Amino acid sequence: MSAKTLYDKIWDAHVVHQEEDGTALLYIDRHLVHEVTSPQAFEGLRMAGRGLWRTNSILAVPDHNVPTTTENRGNGTAGISDPVAKIQIETLNSNCDEFKINEFHMDDIRQGIVHVIGPEQGATLPGMTVVCGDSHTSTHGAFGALAHGIGTSEVEHVMATQCLIQKKMKNMLVSVDGKVGAGVTAKDIVLAIIGEIGTAGGTGYAIEFAGEAIADLSMEGRMTVCNMAIEGGARAGLIAVDDTTINYVKGRPYAPTGEVWDQAVTAWQDLHSDEGAHFDHVVRLDAKSIEPQVTWGTSPEMVVPVTANVPNPADEADAVKSQGISAALEYMGLEAGQPINEIKVDKVFIGSCTNSRIEDIREAAAIAKGKQVSADIKLAMVVPGSGLVKQQAEKEGLDTILKDAGFEWREPGCSMCLAMNADRLESGERCASTSNRNFEGRQGQGGRTHLVSPAMAAAAAIAGHFVDVRTIGGGA
Amino acid sequence: MDKFVVHKGLVVPLDRSNVDTDAIIPKQYLKSISKTGFGPTLFDDWRYTEPGEPGMDHSNRSLNENFALNQPRYQGASILLARENFGCGSSREHAVWALTDYGIKAVIAPSYADIFFNNSFKNGLLPIVLSESIIDGLFNEVEANEGAEFTIDLEQKKVISASGTSYDFEVDEFRKHCLLNGLDDIGLTLQHADAIRQYESKRKQEAPWLM
Numbered sequence: 001m002s003a004k005t006l007y008d009k010i011w012d013a014h015v016v017h018q019e020e021d022g023t024a025l026l027y028i029d030r031h032l033v034h035e036v037t038s039p040q041a042f043e044g045l046r047m048a049g050r051g052l053w054r055t056n057s058i059l060a061v062p063d064h065n066v067p068t069t070t071e072n073r074g075n076g077t078a079g080i081s082d083p084v085a086k087i088q089i090e091t092l093n094s095n096c097d098e099f100k101i102n103e104f105h106m107d108d109i110r111q112g113i114v115h116v117i118g119p120e121q122g123a124t125l126p127g128m129t130v131v132c133g134d135s136h137t138s139t140h141g142a143f144g145a146l147a148h149g150i151g152t153s154e155v156e157h158v159m160a161t162q163c164l165i166q167k168k169m170k171n172m173l174v175s176v177d178g179k180v181g182a183g184v185t186a187k188d189i190v191l192a193i194i195g196e197i198g199t200a201g202g203t204g205y206a207i208e209f210a211g212e213a214i215a216d217l218s219m220e221g222r223m224t225v226c227n228m229a230i231e232g233g234a235r236a237g238l239i240a241v242d243d244t245t246i247n248y249v250k251g252r253p254y255a256p257t258g259e260v261w262d263q264a265v266t267a268w269q270d271l272h273s274d275e276g277a278h279f280d281h282v283v284r285l286d287a288k289s290i291e292p293q294v295t296w297g298t299s300p301e302m303v304v305p306v307t308a309n310v311p312n313p314a315d316e317a318d319a320v321k322s323q324g325i326s327a328a329l330e331y332m333g334l335e336a337g338q339p340i341n342e343i344k345v346d347k348v349f350i351g352s353c354t355n356s357r358i359e360d361i362r363e364a365a366a367i368a369k370g371k372q373v374s375a376d377i378k379l380a381m382v383v384p385g386s387g388l389v390k391q392q393a394e395k396e397g398l399d400t401i402l403k404d405a406g407f408e409w410r411e412p413g414c415s416m417c418l419a420m421n422a423d424r425l426e427s428g429e430r431c432a433s434t435s436n437r438n439f440e441g442r443q444g445q446g447g448r449t450h451l452v453s454p455a456m457a458a459a460a461a462i463a464g465h466f467v468d469v470r471t472i473g474g475g476a
Numbered sequence: 477m478d479k480f481v482v483h484k485g486l487v488v489p490l491d492r493s494n495v496d497t498d499a500i501i502p503k504q505y506l507k508s509i510s511k512t513g514f515g516p517t518l519f520d521d522w523r524y525t526e527p528g529e530p531g532m533d534h535s536n537r538s539l540n541e542n543f544a545l546n547q548p549r550y551q552g553a554s555i556l557l558a559r560e561n562f563g564c565g566s567s568r569e570h571a572v573w574a575l576t577d578y579g580i581k582a583v584i585a586p587s588y589a590d591i592f593f594n595n596s597f598k599n600g601l602l603p604i605v606l607s608e609s610i611i612d613g614l615f616n617e618v619e620a621n622e623g624a625e626f627t628i629d630l631e632q633k634k635v636i637s638a639s640g641t642s643y644d645f646e647v648d649e650f651r652k653h654c655l656l657n658g659l660d661d662i663g664l665t666l667q668h669a670d671a672i673r674q675y676e677s678k679r680k681q682e683a684p685w686l687m
């Protein structure tokens with residue numbers, strides 16, 4: 001048998017049927033559902049008189065639209081001030097009731113961002129195929145799972161058939177060799193990768209992240225890396241299973257137990273690329289050359305180290321790219337050549353499916369401890385990824401450290417990553433954000449987003465402008 | 477799903493690369509629980525001068541006259557000419573629903589983001605890939621010729637520009653078959669229901685933790 005990549009192995013194990021042209025029916029083990037991309041799928045099922053193929057494969061949670069202020073939570077959907085958002089969450093609740101789907105409601109301690117709660121509950125397991133109507137489903141690939149976002153038509157398709165119609169992607173290996181320096185986090189690694197391959201560099205590929213710097217990461221860090229595979233154009237990012245993976249999964253509510261656990265662990269030992277497996281494209285990065293990263297433009301590929309300056313469109317030979325840089329600088333209100341660490345910020349957002357896990361909050365608290373948010377900052381908020389992350393952070397006293405420093409401590413949800421709820425930027429406001437997209441208008445129309453790690457976001461909140469986290473006290 | 481066989485229509489150029497789905501349909505409109513009604517808010521931030529919200533009467537909003545879709549010569553366009561990596565970002569199918577609700581039947585670009593590309597076929601929107609140099613030429617042709625109409629023949633896999641030049645494009649045979657016949661994917665997959673059940677019973681033995 002020829003050597004296979006991790007992606008090849010998971011793909012092969014899930015093909016139900018394959019046509020001659022390579023179009024396959026791929027079996028889906030886990031389907032995560034949230035309020036924004038599911039209502040039309042449920043409506044489609046009802047109109048066609050179809051039911052769910054396998055109800056216990058689905059886990060649902062409202063996250064995109066939920067308010068994050070404590071006074072608006074705790075009383076079901078009654079506290080949602082936006083009537084349209086309220087209808088959407090109530091629609092998820094009624095659909096889950098009607099189809100008997102397991103849903104973590106807004107007031108459940110297990111509620112949170114769909115890509116945080118899946119792994120936290122052990123609902124994401126190594127070797128699974130995982131889908132969700134959300135592009136950041138790539139997050140779950142951190143477990144050696146094949147996980148990717150799908151559209152609403154495909155959500156309906158998986159609900160009705162437990163399968164997706166797919167063609168196999170190509171294999172890409174991104175190897176981050178050696179160890180990163182102090183103060184450099186998973187977020188910096190993935191931003192540096194996107195800077196290298198570009199926002200469409202991974203289109204058509206499943207990316208396997210490997211190398212010592214990736215293997216050194218905790219599961220939280222690996223999730224941050226896989227989460228942003230989509231920002232490099234790849235629907236799916238994966239990381240091989242090792243002891244870190246298995247230790248994280250063990251004992252979680254939806255993880256197997258007893259003999260089945262032992263059987264699963266044995267099977268999971270094979271979830272890595274074989275020696276000599278073929279990759280269609282290989283990219284290598286030197287870990288020690290990666291510095292803390294800050295995006296300056298309106299695409300995640302527009303990223304530089306914090307020690308660098310804003311690029312000059314005149315230095316770009318390609319006319320279309322040069323024009324793109326000029327347009328981004330105009331939108332972002334930046335000057336070519338301006339040092340990154342002189343850019344002042346108005347708001348700071350620590351949260352999202354990229355960076356809202358316990359380790360991210362610890363990282364931010366370590367920087368903020370004993371310091372004060374700058375008087376120039378209008379709002380600095382920390383939004384934990386789930387009720388359980390929030391509870392753990394409070395147990396460790398991280399909420400007190402952050403609140404004492406002047407951060408707001410919120411209830412879990414997607415929040416200002418995409419600003420579907422009340423948390424948003426006003427036009428012209430500049431934000432240091434731990435989220436995943438710096439597109440125009442992403443955090444509010446006219447808002448200006450700079451993507452950074454939690455440590456860099458906390459440091460910007462204290463300084464009032466970007467600052468190299470390696471030059472200040474505390475932190476990783 | 478509507479069939480797509482041959483389509484002739486006016487072309488509107490959108491001369492930007494990496495057009496993301498947040499730009500195609502901003503987040504505030506994703507709160508809808510319907511598949512229709514997204515046309516008036518397609519490219520909302522670029523199309524109007526003031527911010528929009530769901531429930532507004534969009535016909536009364538002030539238009540950004542510089543934006544191609546608002547220019548008189550492109551009114552009634554049904555083919556969108558675009559640049560590389562069109563539809564990147566979020567998986568929101570609302571982006572495709574906004575394009576089709578506006579009246580767009582096909583997009584022509586050098587490349588697309590994977591999820592957007594998949595979503596298009598599920599809704600009868602044909603995403604055509606042509607090379608960057610051909611697309612450059614088509615931008616010039618459309619801008620120089622007011623009223624330029626293209627013909628797209630899916631059976632023949634050809635785009636015929638206003639000048640009469642024909643360009644071949646590739647499309648997956650399965651997807652072509654579904655579009656030509658307006659077929660519902662779910663119905664097709666359920667023809668394999670026995671194979672899915674057999675797979676499940678095998679997996680229950682081999683990997684019980686997954687079921």
